[in-house]
Amino acid sequence: MDRAIRTPFSRSGRLSRSGRRLGGVLTAALLAAGGLAGLGTGTTARAADTGAGTTDVNLARNPGFESGLSYWTCSGDSGATVPSPAHGGTAALKATPTGSDHAKCAQAVTVRPNSSYTLSAWVQGSYVHLGASGTGTTDVSTWTPSATGWQQLSTTFTTGANTTSVTLYTHGWYGQPAYFADDVTLTGPGGGDPGEPVPGAPGGLAAGPATSSSVGLSWNPVSGASGYNLYQDGTKVLSASGTSATVTGLAPSTSYRFEVTATNSAGESARSAAVTATTTAGGSDGPSVPKHxxxxxxxxxxxxxxxxxxxxxxxxxxxxxxxxxxxxxxxxxxxxxxxxxxxxxxxxxxxxxxxxxxxxxxxxxxxxxxxxxxxxxxxxxxxxxxxxxxxxxxxxxxxxxxxxxxxxxxxxxxxxxxxxxxxxxxxxxxxxxxxxxxxxxxxxxxxxxxxxxxxxxxxxxxxxxxxxxxxxxxxxxxxxxxxxxxxxxxxxxxxxxxxxxxxxxxxxxxxxxxxxxxxxxxxxxxxxxxxxxxxxxxxxxxxxxxxxxxxxxxxxxxxxxxxxxxxxxxxxxxxxxxxx
Missing domain, CATH: 3.20.20.80 (Glycosidases)
Known part of the structure; x- marks a missing residue:
């Protein structure tokens, strides 16, 4: 808004980019990436543990996009988080390809050499890919040509003798509509120092203001934690990178029980002491702003x-x-x-x-x-x-x-x-x-x-x-x-x-x-x-x-x-x- 009148200026619209033909070009690219190896739709399996005393955990950070795009980087600023559709929790990734960008969203994850891992994610859209690169052996990719509803993709890989980091990614295809991804899971031995301890359970869990459909929660930080999982009535509902979160999609006038855990590459803590919060009655929430x-x-x-x-x-x-x-x-x-x-x-x-x-x-x-x-x-x-x-x-x-x-x-x-x-x-x-x-x-x-x-x-x-x-x-x-x-x-x-x-x-x-x-x-x-x-x-x-x-x-x-x-x-x- 102007404190003083600005000089008029002009901004051009978005550049018109020619789309890329699917067919032969797409097939060749997928073959080169190993993308035609098959569509994974089964349940994610637990990866083999090759390190004595190690525990398989989900190594993907912010796997459900509940903390925006934290830990994820999307090419061409193509990614955003949206509340719907969400497979789990209250958010999902929406990434929009263009004629010259396939909307790749990726994060680097610390792993252990000579270890087996299972990668999975839930996706929606056309020509949606899930893969891992930098494995030190054979990089893997799986995809679906058309997922009108949530479909699980899954693949496995083994790291090389000197591999300590791999890159997980999703992407769509050039000129195709936006795709969605949620609940990314990489299970296998945690990377980092084998002696790193599992964090302790968080303290100070407290419920903040409640509405008819949401409850705000906060807790104390835990030393050594890289993230937190929030549980509602015993079921995990979201992950967070900070020490507060809002659970949405709740029913009016209903009591809920919440717990939180701390996580890092070594595993997940015990659950915190539980707190109970009750949502307000429907129809009494929200700002008093007229419909129009x-x-x-x-x-x-x-x-x-x-x-x-x-x-x-x-x-x-x-x-x-x-x-x-x-x-x-x-x-x-x-x-x-x-x-x-x-x-x-x-x-x-x-x-x-x-x-x-x-x-x-x-x-x-x-x-x-x-x-x-x-x-x-x-x-x-x-x-x-x-x-x-x-x-x-x-x-x-x-x-x-x-x-x-x-x-x-x-x-x-x-x-x-x-x-x-x-x-x-x-x-x-x-x-x-x-x-x-x-x-x-x-x-x-x-x-x-x-x-x-x-x-x-x-x-x-x-x-x-x-x-x-x-x-x-x-x-x-x-x-x-x-x-x-x-x-x-x-x-x-x-x-x-x-x-x-x-x-x-x-x-x-x-x-x-x-x-x-x-x-x-x-x-x-x-x-x-x-x-x-x-x-x-x-x-x-x-x-x-x-x-x-x-x-x-x-x-x-x-x-x-x-x-x-x-x-x-x-x-x-x-x-x-x-x-x-």
């Missing part, structure tokens, strides 16, 4: 737009995003201070927030903006972010947080930060995002991946449909900024890419002065919403289906709206609230 909502950014600075207090914000706005919190000298941490130029006391600011909330509105804190320098790129900064945002929520009474980082974000650690914040704030937390158009062109982009990673706690993504130039729509065609087609065809990418309609909003400037380019009259916003929700008012692009649950629209800013006689909120607000 209008979001507006309130400027904590004077850039020529009408200077407002929170109490001045037009009543059509359901979510008011206070812009912006700023970075501190502590990595990941943010702070907020009222601009002295506004002559707005802290007491009056807090009182105005409370008054808006009493009127059924949500007031949240926006992080970043055009000049924002907040960086969350490791576990420590993720913790600092969550702690500082929660402290500001408690200080001022904010209902949640808006992520408006326009210089990129790390999906792994921003996911970690937002889940930690959710565990602190509870189920009423409002989380919104305002990515630029380029950030939502592909599910492999960092913003899109973050949104999908937190889909169960995400309120809405209000992409900025401005300051971008022409961009690709979901049909692969390029659409010009400032048209109904631009709004609908780009929204389609998010709607078909995994976000729920209730998590998609259209972000536009409130007046021609609100952004460098991309302003459209309120009637164009209304037509785009009708096209998406009802199939009417469309331009040349018409979605294959309608999305009646689409959340609504956002504008930058309430101040620019006021400068323009509140034309945007008076034109778009009633239309949003009148959607089916």
């Amino acid at each position: 909502a209008v979001t507006g950014y309130w400027q904590n600075f004077d850039n020529g737009a009408t200077v407002q207090r929170i109490s001045d914000v037009q009543s059509q706005y359901d979510i008011i995003a206070v812009a912006f919190a700023d970075a501190t000298t502590t990595p990941g941490a943010v702070d907020f201070t009222l601009d002295p130029a506004l002559k707005y006391t802290e007491a009056a600011f807090k009182a105005d927030i409370a008054a808006k909330q009493s009127a059924g509105k949500n007031v949240i804190l926006s992080i970043g903006g055009e000049r924002g320098t907040v960086t969350v790129n490791d576990a420590a900064s993720a913790t600092n972010f969550a702690n500082s945002v929660y402290a500001l929520m408690r200080k001022y009474g904010f209902n949640g947080v808006d992520i408006d980082l326009e210089n990129g974000l790390d999906p792994t650690y921003m996911t970690q930060a937002l889940r930690a914040l959710s565990a602190k704030a509870g189920s009423k937390l409002v989380i919104t995002m305002a990515p630029q158009t380029i950030d939502m062109q592909s599910t492999s982009a960092g913003y899109f991946r973050t949104a999908l990673n937190i889909k169960d706690i995400l309120t809405v993504v209000n992409m900025q449909y401005y300051n971008s130039g022409s961009m690709n729509g979901c049909d692969g065609k390029v659409y010009s900024q400032g048209t109904v087609d631009f709004l609908t065809a780009l929204a389609c990418i998010q709607l078909e890419g995994g976000l729920a309609p209730s998590q998609v909003g259209l972000g536009l400037p409130a007046s021609p002065r609100g952004a460098g380019s991309g302003y459209v009259p309120p009637s164009v916003v209304d037509n785009a919403l009708d096209c998406l929700a009802k199939g009417t008012g469309c331009g040349s692009f018409k979605p294959a289906k309608t999305y009646p649950g689409i959340r609504g629209a956002m504008t930058w800013s309430t101040n620019w709206d006021a400068s323009n006689g509140n034309a945007w909120s008076n034109g778009v607000g009633p239309h949003v609230h009148g959607l089916p």
